[in-house]
Amino acid sequence: MLPATGLLCTHPDRAEHAHALAQRFALPLLDQRPPAGYWLELDDTRLSLLNPDKHGPVYAEFVEGAAAHRRQFGGGRGQPVAKAIGMKGQEARDVVDATAGLGRDAFVLASLGCRVRMVERSPVAAALLADALARASADADTADIAARMTVVHADASPWLASLNDAERPQVVFVDPMFPDTGNKAAAKKEMQAFQQVIGDDEDSDRLLMAALCCARERVVVKRPRLGVDLAGPMPSSRQIGKSTRFDVYSVKALAAVIAAARGS
Numbered sequence: 001m002l003p004a005t006g007l008l009c010t011h012p013d014r015a016e017h018a019h020a021l022a023q024r025f026a027l028p029l030l031d032q033r034p035p036a037g038y039w040l041e042l043d044d045t046r047l048s049l050l051n052p053d054k055h056g057p058v059y060a061e062f063v064e065g066a067a068a069h070r071r072q073f074g075g076g077r078g079q080p081v082a083k084a085i086g087m088k089g090q091e092a093r094d095v096v097d098a099t100a101g102l103g104r105d106a107f108v109l110a111s112l113g114c115r116v117r118m119v120e121r122s123p124v125a126a127a128l129l130a131d132a133l134a135r136a137s138a139d140a141d142t143a144d145i146a147a148r149m150t151v152v153h154a155d156a157s158p159w160l161a162s163l164n165d166a167e168r169p170q171v172v173f174v175d176p177m178f179p180d181t182g183n184k185a186a187a188k189k190e191m192q193a194f195q196q197v198i199g200d201d202e203d204s205d206r207l208l209m210a211a212l213c214c215a216r217e218r219v220v221v222k223r224p225r226l227g228v229d230l231a232g233p234m235p236s237s238r239q240i241g242k243s244t245r246f247d248v249y250s251v252k253a254l255a256a257v258i259a260a261a262r263g264s
């Protein structure tokens, strides 16, 4: 069991936001920086995950930096992820991102016009997402995109199973953390932090079946370009990018597998 990560507020004007985040995500509030390890810190700008011995601040960001660049110059509807979720013409999709993480994929999908419910079970990642979404909602350049995004703090497998017919999404997007996700030395600081704080996702095969039983049209699994498939049925098709692959599981093509899983 990983230790609970605490939240420290360093700016008096932000105390209310800190309390709301701590309450919503059951994070212990700190009154000083811990001597070592990870903690969340809310300053006048944003919420960040810190561990100065290991790397700089890690945070979710929808307004500035890579998100802004991708918003302005990203590949639009021709990019592999857009094709993988089945975007055609102007029709936007209703997507559940079942492994939201820092919300980068969710933001790309919402920028393309999709409604995205971001499901995240780690309280740390969910708090970082909620803080980034609040900032994006308050910025004129991103408010319309943020309005299509919501944060759900839950384990996606039971949450997907709990949806009624009207709530079921067209697409479930899955990007689990794998022990084999590429070269450890080159792993990004966010990934190092996440693996320390959150651990590997050891139950992604269960999540794939829960996603298949819930999605109305398809499940899309993001993998490293040369990574192994998730255990379970074979993907129906694949969209291959430079370093990433999107495995597409069609609900129609896998109807027999899904019926068997629902019956078991």
Ligand SMILES: C[S@@+](CC[C@H](N)C(=O)[O-])C[C@H]1O[C@@H](n2cnc3c(N)ncnc32)[C@H](O)[C@@H]1O
Pocket (backbone or CB within 6 Å): 098, 099, 100, 101, 102, 103, 104, 105, 106, 119, 120, 121, 122, 125, 154, 155, 156, 157, 175, 176, 177, 178, 194, 198, 201, 207
């Ligand atoms: C590799 S990261 C996802 C990165 C994300 N696609 C992005 O763009 O930032 C995987 C995340 O999925 C979350 N996760 C894994 N299994 C989950 C589940 N069953 N329910 C909810 N969240 C899950 C982990 O806590 C982790 O934050």
